[in-house]
Amino acid sequence: MTEEQFRRRVRQLAAMRGWSLAYHTHNSRRSDAGWPDEVYGHPAASRTLFVELKTDTGRIRPAQEEWLHHLAACGFEVALWRPRDLAQIVATLAPDGPRATLPGTLRTRKTT
Structure with a gap:
């Protein structure tokens, strides 16, 4: 599955569960380096989710x-x-689902 195919699938799942796409990086060459691929909001659940998608x-x-x-x-x-x-x-993506967490390999790194 390509990253674009995966992105479309996640968007579809998010929409089915009431999330709206608040932001998508269309051209990363014109965005700050490293900014997450997508930002979803679920107003009814008071949740905002920043997502980096990878194959x-x-x-x-x-x-x-x-x-x-x-x-x-x-x-x-x-x-x-x-x-x-x-x-x-x-x-x-369930409105009352668990909060997103980073994989263990990323959780231990400190921000600067």
Whole structure:
């Protein structure tokens, strides 16, 4: 599955569960380095979710990791999602679902 196919699938799941797409980086060359791919909002659930999407083998760049840590430290929900995470994605996108969390490999890094 390509990142674009995965992105479309996540958008579809989010819309089905009442999330609205608040922001999508259309051209990353004109955005700050590392800013998450998508930002979803669920007003009824009072939740905002910043998401970096990768293929199952895609690598996260240091600037992307830094942004995810910064946003998490500010109290926002952040996620690094891959197609293999589909069950967790579906659960997290439930309005009353669990908050998104970073993978263990990213949780230990401190923000600067």
